[in-house]
Amino acid sequence: MMNEELIQLSQKFPAWIWNTAFILFSFALGILIKILFIPILRYQAIAQSSYSLFRSFIRRFNKILSLFIPLVVFNSLLPFTRFNTATLHIVGKINEILLISFFAVVLIQAIKVFEDYLYHRFDINKENNLRERKIRTQIVFIRKVFITIIIVVSFAIILLSFESMQKIGAGLLTGVGVGGIIIGFAAQKSLGNLLAGFQIAFTQPIRMDDVLVVEGEWGKVEEINLTYVVVNIWDKRRLVLPITYFIEKPFQNWTRTTAEILGTVFIYVDFAIPVQQLREKLGSLLMHHPLWDGKVNVLQVTDLKERTMEIRCLMSCRNSGQAFDLRCYVREEMMSYIRTNFPDCLSKSRIDYGAEVNRSELRGM
Known part of the structure; x- marks a missing residue:
């Protein structure tokens, strides 16, 4: 019944006015929902001092919700617009791509909110922090792996939403022979780095904040990425090493079992x-x-x-x-x-003058 009333109402206005009004209404409604929602979280966050899940949520989602919620609202109201068939298809496809992209960002931010909670739970700012550094190293690596998977899957979904890309994807998936061999050799090093990253994350020859002596430099592990590790040298320089370095070459780890x-x-x-x-x-x-x-x-x-x-x-x-x-x-x-x-x-050099005199006398004789 309501749908019929909206359709009848739309006929009273020119198509471009109705469509513009719907777009503006969608984004205004989405922003209004965000404006009403965020202050509630802020109020909850004020009551908590050191760490707040609400504060983390606000920091991670404050900007992205300003775009994601309006897109969701616009997508639900899209059937009530008066675009012609060709324009509706284009607008719908653009909205679909944006929704997939922003939903991927929402998932990534949700992972970071969970990471903030785990960072609070396992704080490394204390004397005996071996367990915390061990868990943080795993958290960092798992977070990077999940984010990479989300980005790749989102990109694949966007490509597969186009018929032409579906054919290309099917051809790539079923293609074998020389092309597959070349791709396999090209990806060998990247796969090796990824496997080395998994090995470091779970066997942990190094951890976040470990003190290392590597390549003759003393420093702390600052970042562990999927393919490289950043060591913060004592004089604020950064030493960037491939992650396979810590599997294949010897180095000193001063905090492997304890910081003492x-x-x-x-x-x-x-x-x-x-x-x-x-x-x-x-x-x-x-x-x-x-x-x-x-x-x-x-x-x-x-x-x-x-x-x-x-x-x-x-x-x-x-x-x-x-x-x-x-x-x-x-x-x-x-x-x-x-x-x-x-x-x-204090350290000194000794000269025996007596021995020197005796040698002179002997020469004189």
Whole structure:
């Protein structure tokens, strides 16, 4: 009944006015729904402090809903427009393509909302974060795989909506022979990268935020993508490596099982220095420093060289960043202590003048 009334009403206006009004009404109604919906979510988000699912939803969907909802409304009202058959087919096809595209974006944003929740659930901003980094690495890789699948499937659906593309697709799917072999060889490296990505995501030789020494550089894993890994070097440079690198080549992972690490400081001094006093000084320095985790405190003579004695200070820390800072502190304070209390024990070169005199006398004889 209502459909008949709309059709009768449409006959009272020129076609272009009716069609324009329907398009404007569709987008106005869609935007109105969004305007009424978003403030409700904002109100719910205000009540929550650190993390809010509503806040994440607003951040991810605020812009896309402004286009997606009007398209859905317009698609439902399209039968009531007065376009001619050819124009209606074109408008319908454009609307269909846009709906598929924006629906794919909606799915991607929904995945990111779920990712935000998991990131909150598994927060890596704490001392012992091995489990969280392990799960985050899997989350990142799975998210990228799902997004890639959504994009590929959406593109395929759009292509298959055209009859000409259906024929091309059928030809590609049924085609065999030289073309298939060439495509197989061309895709071999990409498939290898993808399989390496799966292996890294689930066997995890590296994880998000892992501390690595790779290609002679110290840094943290910043991104794990489907085909490459980005390492954030300590001086803010970025080292980009193919993902297969971490399957095929050796590298150092300082946080593979735990973030705890031992730091070393080497001091080269004269043989006459009292080692026990240095050992006591190291213990005093570590005892009063917040970066020391209280586990390892060792000072040993590790080597005797031709002119100096090598002393190694060994200390433990919660992570590699703190170990670097603590090593610098111990190095500075120990050298200051030696310079102040044992200045004669700094490394020096010895010359035996007595031996030189004896050799001169022998030559004179």
